[in-house]
Amino acid sequence: MASKVVVAAVPVATATSGSGGATLESQVTYTGRWAKTRKSTIDLLCFAIFVGGCIAFFVSGFVIVGKKNFDPSQISFGNISGLDGFSEDFKQEIQDCQAELVGRRLQVSIFELEERFFDVFGRDPYIVATPMAIVVVIAVIWLGSLIKFARFVAWACTIISIVLPGFLGIVLLVEGVDATTPGLLIAYTIFLAFIAYKTRAEIDQAAGHMRIAVTILLKKPAIFLAAFVIEVLFLLSMAAAFWFTVSSALIFEAKPENFCIPTTVEYVGKLQAFYGFFFFWIMHYFAASRLVVVAMTVSGYFFEDSKKPGNYAMHALKTTLTSSAPTISVGALITAVTEYIFKKTQERFWFLDPIGCFLQCLLILIGSCIQALTRFSLISHGISGEGFFTSATLAFHTIKQSGLVDNPNSSGHRAFLAAYINDRVAVFVTELSSSTFAIVSGLIGWSLADKATDQNTLSELFTLIDSAFLFVVFVFFFLWITKRPMFGLFGIILGTNWIPTGIPVFLIPGICGIFIACLAAIFLDFTAAVVLNAIDTVFLLQAIAKVNNVVYEGEKGLWAEQMTGEAVALV
Structure with a gap:
């Protein structure tokens, strides 16, 4: 006799299958999640560390904001001289330093400072606000387009990915480059086109998956409100990290050993590194929270439960931000560490070494498995309410016992593998869409930074790019950086701090554009997820x-x- 899914107030670890009444070992069972969430000691310990880090993050940040002694709104870019923009207390500090250095008071107008990257944001906040507002509108339109135009979106992204390498190869041939590299690029495009043709059914089905997902989400529109609340918390955290980072760059000191020239305080670099890395954890924490909210709401829609609250999407949000927080912090930490290791390994030219290439592929395989298991562990937690590692075990056994993966001769096995490929196509489509929109927002931010600094570097750059090859290189660079937004943010934050007195003014708009593109990519990735x-x-x-x-x-x-x-998904 076929058994039904368990709906109970307490998570159940075992159930009876319909084949001969055999007892299955650990599996995920739906509990309604309106019962108390179970938390392990590891969950609670990790959450305590996370909360402590959050306290340190915000307390130190507000202290830093109060210690600023430089106001970039009081200066005019391109004409920075003297001590314009510095507080009166700091001007007095410089004079005291000069008196200590030479025994007499010098004129403060002898100093000249170059432009500093974060000053442009402090002086003109609209440079960030305008493109980010546009990105929010784009995200809403993109989600809506998946309902009616999912197939078009999927194929447009696929065709772009196929054409770009071949286009670059043709451009290289026109530029007179040796035919070897262009030939390989063109051959690669032909290979991709062949793969796309052979997997056209999978691409269509991936489009169907995205359409179905959006349709399911729209069945319970409150889930978008819950996800929006998490997104707002995420954006506030991102804004706080940005504010604290900018403020830390506006704290100066004057020391005799530096000839009393205003320089950023010594601890700024370490502080900015802390803000960056901890924000990385916060980002993944909210991403995991969003995943659990979606899992709880979608599972609540699929299963009937008399104990289900009227608006269980908002109840899922409440549970996620309270009793599920310890479990989510563990999943977020694992994902953050795994992704951080990925970023570090990509800094090396591993592809030049056969052994390094093998190890990199092995690392990617292991990391992908860890991330996939973490993702399904959090979904399992959203359904069952168990702790993180218990949820991971339940998810693994459920997928194994479902017959979708453990029987190579079954149609279910082949279907599951095909579904996994389709899921990867969906990931690719969302990532490419995110990168494209992020590039647009970055270029908008670049043009606004040009206006703020009274320059015209963006149009001049396109004038200098007098060949299609350089233009393609420019586009590929933006694509590369938006695929690694956290890497780009860390690089800019830490890199600009290495030049404490400033950077050439003509570089500032371009760096602003890259910085904004990275911020937009993070937001769009969060939304598409x-x-x-x-x-x-x-x-x-x-x-x-x-x-x-x-x-x-x-x-x-x-x-x-x-x-x-x-079953065939109709697009």
């Missing part, structure tokens, strides 16, 4: 249904089968 989270959740829900011999009613069952490749 709501769709990917829904896809992953339905995958696990279908595995749970197979383990418990549950057939979802109506369109829910069809959607679940389409997500795992067991």
Whole structure:
């Protein structure tokens, strides 16, 4: 007799399958999540560290804001001289330093400072606010387009990725470069076109997955409100990190050993590194929170539960920000550390060494498995309410026992692998869309920074780029940096701090554009992930249904089968 999925006030670790009544070992079971969440000691310890870091993050940040002694709004870019913009207390500090250095008071007008990167944001905040507001509108339009134009979006992104290498190869041939490299690029484009042709069904199905995910999310529109609350908290944290970082660059000191020339305080570099790395953890914490909210809401929609609150999307938000916070902090830490290691390994030219290439591929494989398991562990937690590592075990056994992966001869096995490929296509489509919109916002920010600093570097740059090759290199550079937004932010924050007295003014607008593009990429990736989270959740829900011999009613069952490749998704 087929058993039904467990709906109980307490998470259940075992259930009876429908095949001969055999007892399955640990598996994910739906509990409604309206019961108390279970937390392990590791969850609580990690959360304590996270809370302590948050306290240090905000307390030190507000202290830094209060210690600023330089106001960039009081200066005119391109004409910085004397001590314009410095507080009266700091001017007195410089005079005292000069008296100590030479025994007499010197004129303070002898100093000249170059432009400083973060000063432009302190003087003209609209440089960041305007493109980021445009990005928010773009994100809303993009989500809406997936309902009606999912196939067009998927194929547009696929075609762009195919054409770019070949276009670069043709440009290199026109530029007179040796035919070897252009030939390889063109051959690579032909290879990609062949792969796209052979996998055209998977690409269409990936588009169907995204359309279904958005449709499911719209069945419970309150989930967007819950995700929006998390997004606002994320944006506030990002704004705080940005504010604290800018403020830390506006604290100067004058020491005799530096001839009393205003320089940034010694601890600024370490402080900015702390803000950057801890914000990395905060970013993944809110991303994990969004994943759990989506998992709780989507699972609540698929399963009927008499104890379910009226607005369980907002109840899921409340649970995520309270009792589930310790478990989420563990998942966020694991993801952050894994991604940080990825970024560090990409700083080396591993592809020039065969052994390094092998180790890099192995690391990517291991890291991808860790990230996938972490993702499904958090989804499992959202459904069952167990601690992180217990949820990881439950998710692993559920997928294994579902028959989708452990039987190579079953159609389910092949369907699951195809579904995984489709999911990767969906990830690629969202990432490329995010990078494209981020580049646009970065160029807008660049032009605004040009206006603020009374320059015209963007148009001059395109004038200097007198060949298609240089233009393609420029586009590829922006694509590369927006694919690694945290790497770009860290590089700018730490790099500009290495030049304490300033950088050439003509470089500032371009750096501003890259900085804004990275911020936009982080926001857009966060938004697009709501769709990917829904896809992953339905995958696990279908595995749970197979383990418990549950057939979802109506369109829910069809959607679940389409997500795992067991039915054709109509785009």
